[in-house]
Amino acid sequence: MLEKNRDKFLSQNISFCKVVTQEIYADIWDFINNDVIRGIIPYFHEENVIQGLLNRKNWKSAIPDFSPVYLGMVFDVETNTYFDPCFSPTLMNIDKEGFLTMTEKYFRQFKDKHIAVQLSGGLDSSIIIGLLRHFNIPFSMVGMTSKRFEFRTEHYIQKLLAEGSEKAILIDYEKHLPFFNLYDVPAHQYPDLSSSNYGSDLAMAKKCKELGVEILFSGFGGDVLFATGIPQNANECNWKPQVFVDTWVAGIAYKPYNVDLVPFYAAPEIMNAIYNLRRGMPEDIQKRWARTFFKDVLPNELVNYTYCADFWGLYIDGLLKALPEIEKMHKLAHEITGLDYFSDEKFKEIMKLDLLNCKKELYQPIEARISLVTWINSLYLAGLLN
Secondary structure, eight states: OOGGGGGGSOOOSEEEEETTTOOEESOOGGGOSHHHHHTOOHHHHHHHHHHOGGGGGGOOOSSTTEEEEETTOEEETTTTEEEOOOOOOOOOOOOHHHHHHHHHHHHHTTTTSOEEEEOOSSHHHHHHHHHHHHTTOOOEEEEEEOOSGGGHHHHHHHHHHHTSSSOEEEEEGGGSOTTTTGGGOOOOSSOOGGGGGHHHHHHHHHHHHHHTOOEEEEOTTHHHHHHSOOOSSGGGOOOOGGGGSOHHHIIIIIGGGTOEEEEGGGSHHHHHHHHHHHTTOOOOTTOHHHHHHTGGGSOHHHHHOOOOOOOHHHHHHHHHHHHHHHHHHHHHHHHHHOOGGGSHHHHHHHHTSOTTOOOHHHHHHHHHHHHHHHHHHHHHHTTSOO
């Protein structure tokens, strides 16, 4: 690939380690071609998806010659591999007033930026909204909304929060379902599950652009900080804030619109404060501690009631509607790679499964397969494959 064409490709915010020499490459665009793609190992990507983000150190690269090095990973000289280090809390005495003082200082770094919050209707993002209002910090809100029965509570909370003085834009989820317009996914160097939701993130990024938003806060990581049990010993903390950052989405969907996607709960000072506030507390799936601690900045509905969103209906509707497109991409992947993994027989085999069966062991391999064919298709449409 000519050097002058490099700038047209977007960054996933990852680098790559050449397996043989251990050299680090900021990108591998110059190495992507038909021969490399014919040599990929699809089942490694599928196994990685099943293992999950918290086990990235055990992942095997789908591209044998290069291993992806994700943002926040560090090198272990003993094992000669990259891994995700855990957050190291600093023990301190802190109360609600101290937390608010520290949080206001954190927000101060964005004082000259137009900020927004992803308005999901859930507790974690609502806490961010409540804190910004408490400090009288101007901001906007952008989110996906649905009138489906299973999102009735989220929809109500979104409308409630959107009634404030801030500018709020809610986008109809039905028009941007999972697997929406996979042919529009830009070229990327390595397969990623987040490509399946590119359509909804792109819609939010465009609305942010319209509003002039520069910083978009997400609630990623709130489940970890508020719901998991907190060990007394700081050395036993297993939080990995780098996985709160969806680097694929941040780089591919938002960055082209000059929007920085910022996970509020990944900020070291926020994590450290919440660790100390909840230190020694058991698992709290319903986040009752958070609802009580933040009650002064939250609607009563979030303080006194708990609920859980169910995205399965959106997911399966998006999958079923996108099947013709996915099948075409699957055929293209087979034509380019020649790998049996992408054969028509394999596609028919997996599509014979009960797609309405909401089980991880069923949908994770399907998601992995779709992200693989989306990746190959994106490279083909960018002219890197033939």
